[in-house]
Amino acid sequence: MCGIVAYIGPKQAYPILLKGLQRLEYRGYDSAGIALLNGGLILFKTKGKVAELEDYLKDKNLKGTIGIAHTRWATHGEPNQTNAHPHFSKSKKLAIIHNGIIENYAALKKELTKRGYTFDSDTDTEVLINLIEDIQQNENVSLEEAVRISLNQVIGAYAIVVLSQDNPDMLIAARKGSPLVIGVGEDDYFIASDATPIIEYTKNVVYLEDEEVAVVKRGEDLQIRNIKNRKKTPYIQELEWNLNELEKGGYEHFMLKEIYEQPRSVKDSMRGRLNAQSGIVSLGGIVDYEDKMLKARRIIMIACGTSWHAGLVGEYLFEDIARIPVEVEYASEFRYRNPIIDENDVVIAISQSGETADTLAAIEMARSKGATILGICNVVGSSIARATDAGTYTHAGPEIGVASTKAFTAQVTVLTLMALRLAKLKGTLPKSRFMQLLNELEALPEKITKVLDDHGITERIAEEFKAASNFLYLGRGYNFPVALEGALKLKEISYIHAEGYPAAEMKHGPIALIDENMPVVFIAPNKGIYEKVVSNIQEVKARNGKIIAIVTEGDTTVKDLADYIIEIPETEEMLVPILASVPLQKLAYYIAILRGCNVDQPRNLAKSVTVE
Ligand code: M6R
Numbered sequence: 076m077c078g079i080v081a082y083i084g085p086k087q088a089y090p091i092l093l094k095g096l097q098r099l100e101y102r103g104y105d106s107a108g109i110a111l112l113n114g115g116l117i118l119f120k121t122k123g124k125v126a127e128l129e130d131y132l133k134d135k136n137l138k139g140t141i142g143i144a145h146t147r148w149a150t151h152g153e154p155n156q157t158n159a160h161p162h163f164s165k166s167k168k169l170a171i172i173h174n175g176i177i178e179n180y181a182a183l184k185k186e187l188t189k190r191g192y193t194f195d196s197d198t199d200t201e202v203l204i205n206l207i208e209d210i211q212q213n214e215n216v217s218l219e220e221a222v223r224i225s226l227n228q229v230i231g232a233y234a235i236v237v238l239s240q241d242n243p244d245m246l247i248a249a250r251k252g253s254p255l256v257i258g259v260g261e262d263d264y265f266i267a268s269d270a271t272p273i274i275e276y277t278k279n280v281v282y283l284e285d286e287e288v289a290v291v292k293r294g295e296d297l298q299i300r301n302i303k304n305r306k307k308t309p310y311i312q313e314l315e316w317n318l319n320e321l322e323k324g325g326y327e328h329f330m331l332k333e334i335y336e337q338p339r340s341v342k343d344s345m346r347g348r349l350n351a352q353s354g355i356v357s358l359g360g361i362v363d364y365e366d367k368m369l370k371a372r373r374i375i376m377i378a379c380g381t382s383w384h385a386g387l388v389g390e391y392l393f394e395d396i397a398r399i400p401v402e403v404e405y406a407s408e409f410r411y412r413n414p415i416i417d418e419n420d421v422v423i424a425i426s427q428s429g430e431t432a433d434t435l436a437a438i439e440m441a442r443s444k445g446a447t448i449l450g451i452c453n454v455v456g457s458s459i460a461r462a463t464d465a466g467t468y469t470h471a472g473p474e475i476g477v478a479s480t481k482a483f484t485a486q487v488t489v490l491t492l493m494a495l496r497l498a499k500l501k502g503t504l505p506k507s508r509f510m511q512l513l514n515e516l517e518a519l520p521e522k523i524t525k526v527l528d529d530h531g532i533t534e535r536i537a538e539e540f541k542a543a544s545n546f547l548y549l550g551r552g553y554n555f556p557v558a559l560e561g562a563l564k565l566k567e568i569s570y571i572h573a574e575g576y577p578a579a580e581m582k583h584g585p586i587a588l589i590d591e592n593m594p595v596v597f598i599a600p601n602k603g604i605y606e607k608v609v610s611n612i613q614e615v616k617a618r619n620g621k622i623i624a625i626v627t628e629g630d631t632t633v634k635d636l637a638d639y640i641i642e643i644p645e646t647e648e649m650l651v652p653i654l655a656s657v658p659l660q661k662l663a664y665y666i667a668i669l670r671g672c673n674v675d676q677p678r679n680l681a682k683s684v685t686v687e
Contacts, residue, residue, distance in 0.1 A: 077145065077147050083245075096146055107159065218245075233251050256270050330478055330664055370419075376402070376404070382479070388553060388556045389403070424449070428452075432685050451490070453468065477676055548576070551577055567677050568664070570670070596623045603648050630642070
């Protein structure tokens, strides 16, 4: 969604801001803009991509060592040049960039209109900057004070940076419900909505907390106060990610790079947590909450999208091997449906970005009812990571492609470790079985490497089915969530309509869709209720559906029935989702490429969905 980048220091701001905007492109956006201060305040914005803004700025004077820039994903008002950020105040002496939504903007706007303000755009953001200016002028207070007073009147979420013509050595940044990170350089500061524009300049960052306002002055220490004017001490943390993780590293797209990173990312999510030889599984982040989990009436996993699919695999794992009841809920539904939940429940929030608005709101709701909240997040220091009582990072590294790939397999890996740890503590698995599972888990990264090296089969399948209008994905047991995930990957990046179903449910409706034009992807490893899945495959074949099947190496039964097979190495039933999701990611990728789609930034989508 929207992206923020700002700079103050001795260097020229424009190249830093432009690079920052490019780094933020992955979040999804529809317009971009920049404001610089060099004597006067200048502001440029365009609809479309950052490259279009760059083009538009080619012959402009872009000097200045302080500036703010933004990528906008439209919420209030259509995506056009006028609604793009930054926005000027009435006097054109203040400029603002803003992520989030000011919910009471209409009432504030009405009030300001009565006082003679007019508005160029349809945005809530332009209302906020005029409110700040109005307070500063009428109450005769400093800009910092005016920002604080305004934010006390605002209902909603915001991450803002304000630039002022009368304060050429200062930026003001504030957040509530929308993340903001301040990079602390040698003699400069960088402000951004996530750390990606900052990493190449400094690894020292301060994550602003909700309702904090930072005054960032050239050559001075960072000052933070909350909106009630209480002084806060900035807590400087070191970023874990490296610059090369934000580059494509020779791959054509981030998504492909991230698919191929999975042997490494799955290994990283197990690093220091699994020692198969000694029979050790431990997750330091949640060790103090193990007892709570073991005694919980039930565990509720809340998430959205791909992370919700990982939660579904988690449900199978926890119930199967640790015998703990689990429910998996869409965060967006859970938060509004008045669920029965109290201090006997443990909630696990799963999120790659750690910023998903619905998941955050669901956490707050569950907390207010007394539940213990744990998190599984990829982004260190993210809002969800900080909103939970404890948690486990997935350590998959930055995921830039909008379609989640390595984050999913890392989430499932962490859930597997958790389930095994609980099973050990609860004694629900015989020792030999436990050891066998640990060994298989440890062997996964090597097996993912084998899956990736598929001799071009996914590309050939993609070529054959690139023009399809619909796809059906079917699986049973542990592979039902994999079917859902395969379908989501395809629809979000190729725009082909795809549905995932439990294979046996096909007879209750979707079978009506099957004819010679319908590709049906089966996840059919030789595990669990394999024979039942084979029967489902036969049902599709009898209706001339085109069958693409993911099978265990050496399978001959499905091979005889399917039009195409993709083999994965033999593994435990509960570990199949990690291996089987990889070819589905590749299939979606190649189909999308052949259809000319922008796989890293699919239309209408944002990497982290920070509005509900
Ligand atoms: O950052 P999160 O894991 O909380 O994001 C949840 C979903 O928005 C995300 O998984 C989305 O469905 C992806 N585009 C799927 O590829």
